[in-house]
Amino acid sequence: MSRIREFLLGPWRAVLVLGVTQILAWGILFYPPVLMMPLIAADRGWSLSFAMAGFSLGLVVAGSTAPTIGGWIDRFGGHVVMAAGSLVGACGVALLAVAAHPAAYLAVWVILGVAIAANLYDPAFATLGRIFGVNARRPITYLTLAGGFASTVSWPATQLSLTYTDWRGTYLLFAAVLAFVSAPLHAFALPRTRAAPPPAPEGNATASPVYMPASGLTFLLVAGAFAAYAFVPSGLAAHLIAMFGRAGIDPATAVTIGALFGPSQVAARICELAFGGRAHPLNLARFAVALVLAGFALIIAFGFTLPAAIAFAIMFGAANGLLTIARGAVPLALFGPTGYGRVLGRIAKPFQLMQAVAPVALAFVVERNGDGTAIVVTAAFCVVSLICLFAIRRRKA
Template identity: 85%
Template sequence: MSRLSAFLLGPWRAVLVLGVTQILAWGILFYPPVLMMPLIAADRGWSLSFAMAGFSLALLVAGSTAPTIGGWIDRYGGHIVMAAGSLIGALAVALLAFASHPAAYLAVWVILGVAIAANLYDPAFATLGRIFGTGARKPITYLTLAGGFASTASWPATQLSLTFTDWRGTYLIFAAVLAMVAAPLHAFALPRTKAAPPAMADNAAANPPTYLPASGLVFFLVAAAFASYAFIPSGLAAHLIAMFGRSGIDPATAVMIGALFGPSQVAARICELVFGGRAHPLNLARFSVALILSGFALIALFGFRLWAAIAFAIMFGAANGLLTIARGAVPLALFGASGYGRVLGRIAKPFQVMQAMAPLALAFVVEHSGDATALAVTAAFGVVSLVCLIAIRRPKA
């Protein structure tokens, strides 16, 4: 059997399948609201804040359902749970085009929250953990390389669709893509079999790794570290470009600087794949948070001068790219592959809640205290995250 045939017929096919479906899921369920919400609000006669509240509600629902969905993936597999999630997402996205009453609109976002919990990184990582066991770190890294292009594909595709149809038509197209592309790929192309466990060196075989129980202080520190970090990308994604503008950077340049975020994520993940395989995931997470805190220190010292803004955007993107890998790899290294999906879901619960709260909380701080205070508050969450990560002790062999 050729290497290509072995790849296509073996467990590594999961990385290819999930790479495609992650681009579709992120590009349909997560990224379009920044372009669609002003159109929905104007069309329905609602305030922009009410329209955005639907998306925040979806993230809260996603967090509350994540442990259950992770447990289902442990039990039934991603080929069932993620396929159902894609169909639920297709239904909800289609309903969004017709939800003209405020209560119906919020109800649709509740359904979309379930779809988010069953389609994005956490269920994909859980699926890879079920297939590859303790050897899932490298597949997770490869998967995040594909996911890093989701925003690059989504925003231009959404904007292109809006040139020949309205937001309703665009969401109906998205629904068709989830139902006719993502769901069949999940259902029929994801491998059912598990990969052979990774070969261990003689010293590792003689001293097999031990794992910690997914409870107690260590689990709390892991969940608190990632939840605290979640405030940073969620809050900055909603406000950073506006902060650039208020600092005197012209709008076109501010958007170009913001666009560095995606390529920086991908570049950092490539570096991790090439050079970081031997580093423990905890050290990867610590380095990532330290990197973004260095970016905040740079802005505190020099302000949003053009070169400093560019450097901050690159550091922010690189840190987030590495943290995404660590979110999947740290629980696997500390708690093992048994029950991995549910463990990821439990960690995702506070993460999603913080992700939902951050844009609104940071908007309040900006309005009442200004950008400098908002950046200081955001950096403080990074400090909390780093302290939690430093306090975690690895299990001994």
């Protein structure tokens, strides 16, 4: 009983609170456009590409504002910044229901871009870093376990809502959830504690510090590695199921294979929690990217046969689950907890810009050169990511 009380009243309460709000934030701000954009486009008389351009604009704005929001979390805490971000998201989602003019629609996605930057993994990781300091890796892993179920909850919930109301009513319902569930949880349930700064090194004053400055070549390699990898899940999320279909896999089977992605993410995160705690996050990231490359090698060697497609979905899901943890843990291990939120924001900027560009760029490649070339191009981004990760040399204490 005392452990339960300590969990509910101590800093670990942040994991429980953020676990709930991450499912809600991802399930409202990130995943629904796949289902909602065709409905919005048809209702407004717009092209689907224009409707999706709004979402891409939101990701660009999210990347541009991420460093500022991360710095605000360092200074004011997630209980302030993420609560405000939930209210901004509620406002933006509600405005989507009434934005009938194309310019107004794009302006709403600018608002939603700020909300994305203030609600998803990066601000949540920054909040945990502020609360737990150098010990934030384990809470981050637990949090990603909850976040892994966001799509599992979001798509069925969105589809259920659409059976009772239209897309406008669904978005108004989402706005109420952000305003009256997420925002209060962030504001009143998140701990306000802040981890003590790491102790100053003792002994020989000339000894090298454990952490490196978040600048120079090392920082560029870290940001470049995660940005290059961001092309992979963002591009494939938009095109992989269609690639399966064009390869002769029937639609029902293709969707079933795609559904393996989520459970594979969660399973990999459970394994990391159980067995990977002693591995340096940099090695975890290297292993994950290498695992994706192995999956691409299967596809290139055997094509989109059913066994290869299943193996690729499982390997890709597992790797993506580990990379999500690494994106929060690698900067903490290399650069330390001081200014962690802003560091995450600076890394998130190119990451989210790449997320916004990848679906359009990969569509261009598919239309002109086919699926095989698209797979090779996507694998090339994995190679760049892996090269950057192996080029990083961590400083010894």
